[in-house]
Amino acid sequence: MKNQIFSIYLIFTYLTIFTLSCEKDTTADPDNESELITTVSITFTPSTGAAKSFKWTDKDGAGGLAPVIESIVLASNTSYIISTTFLDESKSPAENITAEIQGESDEHLICYAVSGSVPAVQVTDQDKKKNPLGLAGTLKTTTAGNGSIKVSLKHMPDKKASTPCSTGETDVEVTFPVTIN
């Protein structure tokens, strides 16, 4: 009899020990966000003259060090071709993520919101499904003045919606101050 009781206790104890699992996760991948965007670079190419690039950079993510924001300086009454690139500069060498956005173009949308004296940006490129993408565009300045351009990268937007830029999840949203001389 005593043995019977003892074996029941033993079975339940083993059952417990085997089901109590506590293995430590050994894969060293503390953040899992292995691919991030630290930098937005926007290049303005005038019809005549040299192209100029401006960067918005935050290498250490939210919090910590403040981002470094370059001011965009443009000439008045000039047509520009815009090209926007996204970089991960936390790695060395820096990784260009623009190509990957291009690869998943139907799932992304780059939106430009302007304020002040800055004229609207016309998106010129298209995604795989012939909907706007926004990595390329044009802008034609008129009078001199100040303002800003807000560049957003939307993930999984509804490009058929009336305002596609207010759908989807925002992966990037940066604002550049702009001076038009």
Next chain:
Amino acid sequence: MNVSGILSFKYGCFLGIMLLFSNYLAGQEFHTSCSLNVKVAVVDPQGKPLAYVNVGVLGQSIGGSTNEEGILIFKNLCKDNYAFQFSRIGWGQDEITFLIEKDTSILMVLRESGIMLDKITVLGYGDKIGKTTIKEVLDLEALRSTMGFGLAESLKQLPGVQTLNTGASISKPIIQGLHSNRVLILQNGVRQEGQQWGSEHAPEIDPFLSTKIQVIKGAGSIRYGGDALGGIILVEPPPLRREKGIDGELHLQGMSNGKLGILSGQINGNHSFGNLPVSGRIQGTLKNGGNLHTPDYFMNNTGVREENFSWMLGTEKNNLNSTFFYSRYFSILGILRDAHIGNLTDLTNAIERGRPLSDGAFSREIGRPQQQILHEFFQWKNIIDLQHDGHLEINLSRQFNRRKEFDAHRNFGTLPTSLENPNILFEITTYRGEVDLEHNWNANFHGHIGLAAMQQVNTTDRGSLIPDYSQWTGGVYYTLKYKKPTSLWEIEGGIRYDMNRLRIDDLNPKLQDFKQNQFQGFSGTLSSVFHLSTSGFLVFQTGSSWRTPHVSELFSEGVHHGSASYEKGNPYLEPERAFNNSIHFEWKEGKFKVQSTAYYNWINKYIFLSPQREAVLSIRGAFPAFNYNQSNVSIAGLDGNMTYSLNNHWDFTFQAAMVKGRNVTENDFLIYMPTNKVQLFSTYYLNAKENATHSFIRTQLTHVAKQGRVPADFDYALPPDGYFRVDIEFLTHIENKFFPNIELGIALNNATNTRYREYLNRFRYFIQEPGRNLVVRLRIPFGHS
């Protein structure tokens, strides 16, 4: 037989069998003075102890209720005839007379002649938790009708409990306006240790393993911890079977909303090996639900899976009762896809839209974002009966909790379909040891002395929300209760000292000074009961408790994607201290029953998230920043209910609760305080309600007001409008030859398919509350002796 029993059944409600043991204390000599002890044990026909049976002596003001073990002890009786009265709410009453001439033990077997427990709440008596501890017990019928919705939703039926929700699947209890780390949840007497700090981290307990869920506050609660600023929730499995045989029950539930199905069952057995009785139980629950729908649309990715399992094994020999208990809770919870947002612009867009982009569709698939939670609990509990001196309880336990959270965030590309790499992974392992000695000094003084120690290791294997840490805590306490049978007063006081050593690993190099932390402090309570008459009493309670800041409050740092906010810990936080004061009133006379609690709690250095003027700028845009800060706050409230039993068929209950929270330092309201709520329950019994196989139809009308007490400029959207909701429930019992008492419940929740939003749902910005839900449930008990 030295004791002669004169049986006199007056009403015949009870079918009692008397078993008298004249040798309660061997070697006791004949007493001539008034020092005789009578131990009354009450059990049901299956041999399970019956608690809350009131036992009194006719013509004398002595007596009380049986405790959890079904036992009540009368002390210092003289040699005389005693007419013992037995009564239980809903069961009627009866009496029986004995000639007591030496120490005696009486075993009373009671057969159920009516319903199990009273309708809404029972303010309990009992040995372990006295009347001086304010205690709200969830009635078994109410518990069974809500178990399928989870622990917090069951508790919500008590007048003083509300819930903090994250969508439709995550629900946490709020007691007196407080939640998370300020509310302790105990499983079979052991503190649940998971990641309870997070407002979207639901308690990891299967309600189906329990038949008793109660909320306690006051002197008796100090035994469980000095840091329960809001209150303590006790979740207790039923006691093991004590007589030979097998019994069990099977629960089957189906819900139309989410096409949710639940299968739960348990088997209890008892067998004697030689002269050693062994009792055991195996219990398990499976739950599977898909996308829930509101009156207008489906909520994508709101499915749920649960697989829970538990067993208990115990024996009782001489004075020792030893039990092993193991439970394993595993759940997968889908989080509404539309609530996972990138930044403040997305949040503003989502709030403006106020609903998901598409109407969605039904699916059982659970994608990202999702949570996977595992909680394992193992306990070895020993109770040594020290006869009339009291009990010694030794409790050893181990808990392991693993929380995985999968984000829906990727900067580009498709989301990984596999769920191998969670974005957040916490693992926490806790060992606890507790010793409690219950000591009866004499007939009037009754005390508990005890100590508790805990060792805990938390690792954050993925994500960087909180650092790894280890923690050691120790506590000692003493409680003393004074209760003189002839006095109208009962008094209980308790004092407790706790210390906590907290070591932070892998800390940000800038915070190296905060690697080692130590906190200590005292907590204490004083409660007194004043009996107004035999039908009513008042409980006055005052006390102070304190809580160490949690690691998340000290060191968390990062973006919270549910609320698009940047939360930053504050390593300079100090422990918060509460001063709790309350008056509880209870009255029962004829057809009326009233209970009510008024409280005023002051908390010094209350820790909360305070909005910062400067937003945090990141490549994803600006995030509103919140820092953990401390203020002095006050929380006052009033809750209660009133029942009027018109006749054998109709019962009406009115229940109401209100809470007001003020941030005194900043002269503003506190955020996320429960809204004013009134409820009316009308129950119509098709047959007499005392009938064991009763049937009823209950209509529950709930009105929740719009929250007007909100802090200025704190929230992203205004509180939603108040709402009115109707729930209808039908319950009946079916008798057949094989299964004598099948319980069938059919409920229509949100019967009018009302569109509404709950202020205390963190996803109220994005979605409505679920629409109409038809719930059909069966409980099939079975047994074999």
